[in-house]
Amino acid sequence: MKQVNIAILGCGTVGTGVARLLLNNGDILRDRIGCELQLKYVADIDTVTDRGLSLAPGVMIPDAAAAIADPEVDIVVETIGGEGIAKTMILDAIDKGKHVVTANKALLAKHGNPIIAAATENGVDLAYEASVGGCMPIIKTVRESLVGNRISAMTGILNGTCNYILSKITDEGVDFEAALAEAQAKGYAEADPTLDVEGQDAAHKLALLSALAFGMRINFDDIYIEGISRITPMDIEFAAQFGYRIKLLAITKFDGGSVEARVHPTMIPFDNMLSNVNGTLNAISVSADAVGDILLYGHGAGMMPTASAVVSDIADIARNLAAGGAGRVPVMGFQPDKIRPITVLPMDDIVTNYYFRFDAMDRPGVLATIAGILGKYAISLKFVHQKGRKTNGSVPVVMLTHHAREADVTRALAEIAALDVVASTPMLIRIEDKNGQEVSCI
Amino acid sequence: MKQVNIAILGCGTVGTGVARLLLNNGDILRDRIGCELQLKYVADIDTVTDRGLSLAPGVMIPDAAAAIADPEVDIVVETIGGEGIAKTMILDAIDKGKHVVTANKALLAKHGNPIIAAATENGVDLAYEASVGGCMPIIKTVRESLVGNRISAMTGILNGTCNYILSKITDEGVDFEAALAEAQAKGYAEADPTLDVEGQDAAHKLALLSALAFGMRINFDDIYIEGISRITPMDIEFAAQFGYRIKLLAITKFDGGSVEARVHPTMIPFDNMLSNVNGTLNAISVSADAVGDILLYGHGAGMMPTASAVVSDIADIARNLAAGGAGRVPVMGFQPDKIRPITVLPMDDIVTNYYFRFDAMDRPGVLATIAGILGKYAISLKFVHQKGRKTNGSVPVVMLTHHAREADVTRALAEIAALDVVASTPMLIRIEDKNGQEVSCI
Numbered sequence: 012m013k014q015v016n017i018a019i020l021g022c023g024t025v026g027t028g029v030a031r032l033l034l035n036n037g038d039i040l041r042d043r044i045g046c047e048l049q050l051k052y053v054a055d056i057d058t059v060t061d062r063g064l065s066l067a068p069g070v071m072i073p074d075a076a077a078a079i080a081d082p083e084v085d086i087v088v089e090t091i092g093g094e095g096i097a098k099t100m101i102l103d104a105i106d107k108g109k110h111v112v113t114a115n116k117a118l119l120a121k122h123g124n125p126i127i128a129a130a131t132e133n134g135v136d137l138a139y140e141a142s143v144g145g146c147m148p149i150i151k152t153v154r155e156s157l158v159g160n161r162i163s164a165m166t167g168i169l170n171g172t173c174n175y176i177l178s179k180i181t182d183e184g185v186d187f188e189a190a191l192a193e194a195q196a197k198g199y200a201e202a203d204p205t206l207d208v209e210g211q212d213a214a215h216k217l218a219l220l221s222a223l224a225f226g227m228r229i230n231f232d233d234i235y236i237e238g239i240s241r242i243t244p245m246d247i248e249f250a251a252q253f254g255y256r257i258k259l260l261a262i263t264k265f266d267g268g269s270v271e272a273r274v275h276p277t278m279i280p281f282d283n284m285l286s287n288v289n290g291t292l293n294a295i296s297v298s299a300d301a302v303g304d305i306l307l308y309g310h311g312a313g314m315m316p317t318a319s320a321v322v323s324d325i326a327d328i329a330r331n332l333a334a335g336g337a338g339r340v341p342v343m344g345f346q347p348d349k350i351r352p353i354t355v356l357p358m359d360d361i362v363t364n365y366y367f368r369f370d371a372m373d374r375p376g377v378l379a380t381i382a383g384i385l386g387k388y389a390i391s392l393k394f395v396h397q398k399g400r401k402t403n404g405s406v407p408v409v410m411l412t413h414h415a416r417e418a419d420v421t422r423a424l425a426e427i428a429a430l431d432v433v434a435s436t437p438m439l440i441r442i443e444d445k446n447g448q449e450v451s452c453i
Numbered sequence: 454m455k456q457v458n459i460a461i462l463g464c465g466t467v468g469t470g471v472a473r474l475l476l477n478n479g480d481i482l483r484d485r486i487g488c489e490l491q492l493k494y495v496a497d498i499d500t501v502t503d504r505g506l507s508l509a510p511g512v513m514i515p516d517a518a519a520a521i522a523d524p525e526v527d528i529v530v531e532t533i534g535g536e537g538i539a540k541t542m543i544l545d546a547i548d549k550g551k552h553v554v555t556a557n558k559a560l561l562a563k564h565g566n567p568i569i570a571a572a573t574e575n576g577v578d579l580a581y582e583a584s585v586g587g588c589m590p591i592i593k594t595v596r597e598s599l600v601g602n603r604i605s606a607m608t609g610i611l612n613g614t615c616n617y618i619l620s621k622i623t624d625e626g627v628d629f630e631a632a633l634a635e636a637q638a639k640g641y642a643e644a645d646p647t648l649d650v651e652g653q654d655a656a657h658k659l660a661l662l663s664a665l666a667f668g669m670r671i672n673f674d675d676i677y678i679e680g681i682s683r684i685t686p687m688d689i690e691f692a693a694q695f696g697y698r699i700k701l702l703a704i705t706k707f708d709g710g711s712v713e714a715r716v717h718p719t720m721i722p723f724d725n726m727l728s729n730v731n732g733t734l735n736a737i738s739v740s741a742d743a744v745g746d747i748l749l750y751g752h753g754a755g756m757m758p759t760a761s762a763v764v765s766d767i768a769d770i771a772r773n774l775a776a777g778g779a780g781r782v783p784v785m786g787f788q789p790d791k792i793r794p795i796t797v798l799p800m801d802d803i804v805t806n807y808y809f810r811f812d813a814m815d816r817p818g819v820l821a822t823i824a825g826i827l828g829k830y831a832i833s834l835k836f837v838h839q840k841g842r843k844t845n846g847s848v849p850v851v852m853l854t855h856h857a858r859e860a861d862v863t864r865a866l867a868e869i870a871a872l873d874v875v876a877s878t879p880m881l882i883r884i885e886d887k888n889g890q891e892v893s894c895i
Binding site for chain 1: 470474475478480481484485487582588589590593594596597598599601602603626637668680724726729730731740741742743744745746747748749750752755758761762764765767768772773775776777778779780781782785786788791839861868
């Protein structure tokens with residue numbers, strides 16, 4: 012039986028999970044793949060901490076470079092994280108002809124293009140299923156299962172921390188800070204939660220998805236990113252009255268000309284499957300010409316779900332090594348010479364539906380003033396609601412728009428915010444509602 | 454650029470869809486795969502009907518055997534359907550060293566074992582993604598993405614006709630016959646709907662899934678099958694009061710000893726993602742040790758979704774031909790010599806929760822009699838409801854049980870049905886509720 016030798020670099024949560032899965036489920040992996048996946052090295056500067064792994068002597072080593080240098084190692088698994096040493100190690104491994112598996116979305120989103128180029132040049136596989144959506148096989152689905160489709164859109168709940176917080180606010184009416192504190196207490200949010208709650212992590216994943224879906228280079232800097240820290244229980248309550256839930260969505264669309272790529276809180280209808288994705292769970296829906304819509308749902312993070320995805324990549328490469336098919340599936344889903352530049356639409360040019368909430372003084376003429384400004388910028392209203400609780404002497408004025416252009420909305424809201432009679436920064440939440448159904452509530 | 458030659462046998466709905474997709478999306482397939490997928494033959498006895506395909510001269514032929522016999526053909530796509538000529542053609546193609554793609558679940562479920570053995574023996578790929586769940590990549594997910602997992606259960610809504618009918622009864626309160634008539638009018642159900650509504654079609658798919666998930670041979674005859682034709686709006690209404698929806702589920706479970714494999718109407722809680730799968734849509738959830746639960750959702754049937762799955766299989770094989778990896782993934786997910794016999798648990802030994810509805814005479818002592826019989830068979834009740842509308846002088850008595858054994862339930866219900874005071878055949882619906890939550894309603 013063919014033996015494939017594996018070196019795991021970095022034995023934190025994910026690295027430990029991968030080692031555990033290879034050890035605990037080695038028998039079933041062998042029965043399925045027909046190869047022996049041999050864990051030759053686990054390299055980590057901390058070789059002392061007990062991680063509950065029964066490693067053979069000599070497997071745990073402090074020196075990642077030595078693991079990469081061993082000519083017997085076939086596959087290098089990078090679970091170090093970050094954009095520094097991880098990048099160096101991956102490039103070194105590729106240079107030495109090793110196949111590489113990584114879960115490092117930040118690295119791939121920000122420095123992926125040269126890494127992908129190096130892998131292609133050296134004829135090695137670079138696999139990264141775990142970098143988007145944890146255990147959900149979204150990379151494989153796009154690269155392989157949807158291969159006959161023209162993909163037009165992907166919409167994902169890609170950050171479990173944000174989804175947990177929004178679910179908590181929705182279910183219990185607590186505010187953002189309280190929900191975040193609970194997420195931190197449960198280990199669902201980091202001490203510094205910025206990367207998650209401000210949308211960066213979801214944007215890293217979206218950068219990879221857009222590139223994969225449409226055959227373009229990764230353009231992280233072109234993604235519009237807005238987090239969830241301004242969402243209030245009041246907005247969630249209004250959303251519910253309109254038949255919507257608020258989710259942090261990562262959205263990418265391609266109309267054949269340009270691509271949209273944006274991460275922001277979004278209202279979606281109750282009957283959209285994504286609105287039923289709660290807690291730390293993730294989901295991604297893909298719209299494509301042959302399949303219509305399909306959706307994957309599962310744990311987007313966590314030790315063992317992530318390890319499952321890493322091990323599926325290892326198995327794919329092992330199968331290639333056994334049957335002789337390295338480079339069988341190109342890294343970014345398209346043949347390298349078919350990846351073309353596609354313009355990412357500036358946020359100003361996005362056209363969608365909007366929810367606005369203004370804290371306005373309860374005086375005659377205020378609504379007319381606000382509506383007048385919106386009208387001036389060609390923003391047409393579908394729904395207006397002004398009856399509400401007074402907060403600090405002001406009342407919430409809520410509006411839903413028909414399709415409007417982001418640039419117009421930005422200008423109109425700036426003008427409205429400058430009014431004496433409007434109390435604080437207006438709230439804006441974009442709406443994704445394919446049916447474009449007229450709301451009929453309150 | 455490598456050219457891979459394809460012959461489609463049978464140009465009905467699915468065959469036409471596959472041809473259309475290969476023609477319309479040939480450019481993107483080429484850009485992704487790096488091979489030319491050449492549609493060399495479309496073989497159908499009817500070469501006259503206009504299917505809207507722009508085929509080159511000589512592609513449409515009446516003789517499938519000639520297409521198989523052409524040494525230039527690499528991949529044979531069987532979209533004839535049925536268990537007769539389709540089987541002969543597949544075995545002939547395998548015998549001639551062709552790789553085979555099929556969407557024929559009935560054939561694989563009932564005659565799959567010898568076909569799989571032939572493919573293995575001849576070293577050709579046999580791919581069947583489209584046979585379960587239409588465009589959802591469930592076969593690939595199980596064989597490749599979950600390769601490092603021990604799968605413990607799969608639960609699917611695998612028949613769009615049944616799901617449409619149940620959704621219709623749920624949403625509109627119409628009875629089964631009216632919902633079926635509407636499904637037929639919309640083309641979602643056949644003139645003879647038996648195969649769908651009596652659960653056979655879902656069972657074909659479940660047979661394949663169980664074999665794939667657990668590494669056993671396909672055992673179609675061991676699957677318990679019960680359709681949806683007895684489900685009434687009243688049962689759906691009661692279910693809703695308990696927080697449940699009724700779906701036709703295909704369920705398979707493996708506890709390490711024996712396998713459960715059953716298709717029947719099932720109550721599931723509102724917060725189970727499957728309960729939100731409506732209309733003709735399908736979904737499958739997989740429970741496994743590393744990932745926890747994951748779910749795929751999408752169109753389980755229809756020309757283009759099915760074609761998408763067939764084309765993904767074609768692309769996989771083309772990649773194997775280009776890179777040299779035929780047999781890279783074994784047909785049934787496990788190395789052939791690792792497929793072992795696993796006992797399918799007789800239905801009598803299933804333990805689950807039950808919903809019963811008896812049409813009982815509204816007389817003192819009736820409830821006590823029924824409850825007494827249930828108690829005699831060690832069936833313990835979680836909930837009893839007797840207040841209700843009178844139908845034909847009788848009232849519905851509804852009960853939910855704690856865990857009970859099917860054999861006990863069968864005996865108890867036979868005894869109850871024989872009572873003078875119980876009007877007609879009792880209704881029994883099994884409940885899948887992981888939380889086993891105590892209901893607290895009505």
